[in-house]
Amino acid sequence: xxxxxxxxxxxxxxxxxxxxxxLTAFTSKALESVEKVxxxxxxxAKSSWEESSSAAKQLLAVKDAQEFFALTAAHAxxxxxxxxxxxxxxxxxxxxxxxxxxxxxEAHVADTNRKVLAFVEEVSKNAPAGSENAVALIKSAIxxxxxxYDQFSKTAKQTVETLETNLDTAVTQFSQATAKAAPRVAAxxxx
Numbered sequence: 001x002x003x004x005x006x007x008x009x010x011x012x013x014x015x016x017x018x019x020x021x022x023l024t025a026f027t028s029k030a031l032e033s034v035e036k037v038x039x040x041x042x043x044x045a046k047s048s049w050e051e052s053s054s055a056a057k058q059l060l061a062v063k064d065a066q067e068f069f070a071l072t073a074a075h076a077x078x079x080x081x082x083x084x085x086x087x088x089x090x091x092x093x094x095x096x097x098x099x100x101x102x103x104x105x106e107a108h109v110a111d112t113n114r115k116v117l118a119f120v121e122e123v124s125k126n127a128p129a130g131s132e133n134a135v136a137l138i139k140s141a142i143x144x145x146x147x148x149y150d151q152f153s154k155t156a157k158q159t160v161e162t163l164e165t166n167l168d169t170a171v172t173q174f175s176q177a178t179a180k181a182a183p184r185v186a187a188x189x190x191x
Contacts, residue, residue: 007119007123007126008123011116014115015112018108018111022108025104026101029100029101030097032097033094033096033097036093037090037093040089047082055075058071059072080174081175084175087171088171098160102156105153113142116142117139117142120135120138
């Protein structure tokens with residue numbers, strides 16, 4: 001049979017180990033996301049450089065203004081689509097990272113709650129007579145903290161979903177506007 005100080009010491013060590021594990025998991029996920037963003041940016045920069053070089057060569061070979069405007073208009077739509085694809089990919093990386101952080105946090109919170117409740121139960125068995133109200137108060141506080149975390153988690157998920165919806169809407173509207181404008185620009189430049 002353990003004494004309360006020994007139980008508290010063991011619980012503290014277990015909590016420290018769990019926090020270290022979650023910190024390691026968060027750091028790992030953050031570094032993975034940064035690596036993906038860096039890779040995306042390097043690929044985008046390389047692609048942009050190659051396309052800019054090719055477009056510059058084409059523009060230097062232009063014979064008249066009409067051909068210049070037609071070539072410029074022809075490059076506008078693909079560039080807008082590439083910018084949208086880049087934005088979507090970047091949003092996908094951020095959303096994936098957020099989902100991983102949420103999953104790790106939820107698992108950690110559930111595990112911690114289970115351990116805290118087990119600790120409170122064990123301590124309450126060895127608690128002196130008359131401390132039932134204090135134990136009930138602690139259990140109530142834990143329940144309130146869990147409810148607050150659940151509400152915070154739901155709100156965070158709704159916020160992310162709203163941001164993703166707004167991003168999708170903005171991308172769709174931009175894509176539609178670009179698709180409508182490109183033929184008009186090309187027709188106006190030919191005239």
